[in-house]
Amino acid sequence: MPYRKLSLILPAILVVGACTNVGANYQPVIDGPVSPNYNADLAQCQALARSQPTLNSRTAGAAAIGAVGAAGTKAIIDDSASDLGRTAAAGALIGAGASALQNTQNQEVIVRNCMRGRGYNVVG
Template identity: 75%
Template sequence: MSARKIFFALPVVALAGACANSGANYVPIVDGAVGPNYQSDLANCQALARSQPTLDSNTAGAAAIGAAGAAATTAIIDNSASDLGRAAAAGALIGAGASAINNTQNQEVIVRNCMRGRGYNVVG
């Protein structure tokens, strides 16, 4: 594998590793004592968050907008069709990634709100 491919693969690997405690797997910080039902409540809230997909119809739309925007920008700046395919692919990845990150953040909010609704003092 060339150094260039490794350079571009590293952020993807780092992002995947950073997602271990995010989205539906999020474990909130609770202030105060937790009762005997904590693990069960957490599992139920995480399951509720998992029911909301990370990739949805908005992700496809964001990918299309990203692809069109990147291709148009490349065409304007470069005034050449040689790199339009690569620019469109990169734009699609960026658009889809941004949408997936937003959906992951929404899953965390679902876990927090669910745990609060079950009486836990969630502070983070």
Template identity: 45%
Template sequence: MKPILIAPLCLTVLLGACADMGADVDPILDGAPSAQFQSDLAACRSLARSQSQLDHETMAAAAIGAGIGGILGEADEDGDALGGAMVGALTGAAAGASEASDTRKAIVLNCLRGRGHAVVN
């Protein structure tokens, strides 16, 4: 496989693996859940999943990581700018995906709070 194709393939696999991260949070409630809780939780999780994992911030993080990785790879004694760029892109995308996961978790928790549930975390 051509090295130039490895980074997009790895990025796709990484983001696919993270597709539901954050949305599957199990919230901690202050008190007993109401009868409506499970229905609201499913709706809030669905809302969080609808947020794109491959957003502008994730792509920007991947691009910045690729740039930094390329520069560091070129500066290395082996001079592997392409390898550095690929590693940097994957690292940046992973950081962006992690942030997207945190955002999804916050969406679920805030959605439940908005529906009247006493969510602690």
């Protein structure tokens, strides 16, 4: 039984650990010299990226579309209403997750562009 709990918790820990250098926390790879103001510039660019939320109204819309799409597909394929709620919930999670991922990628782009605007040669 403890192995079953570990198998459920371990993927969540790995996902959280993998998210340390993403979104507004992104630290770009700089080619060439960095100025003495690098840390302050990076902090300001990350703060700018944090001003764009990971979860927003588009995330809610994506969750609704995912729920309706998944439930509709299940109803058509199975021709029944069994487990329709669980299917809708799974679709909502997938839709919200996809939207949150897109918003996180947008935050990284904000950090990159901001650092480029401050004169850094950002390569990654």
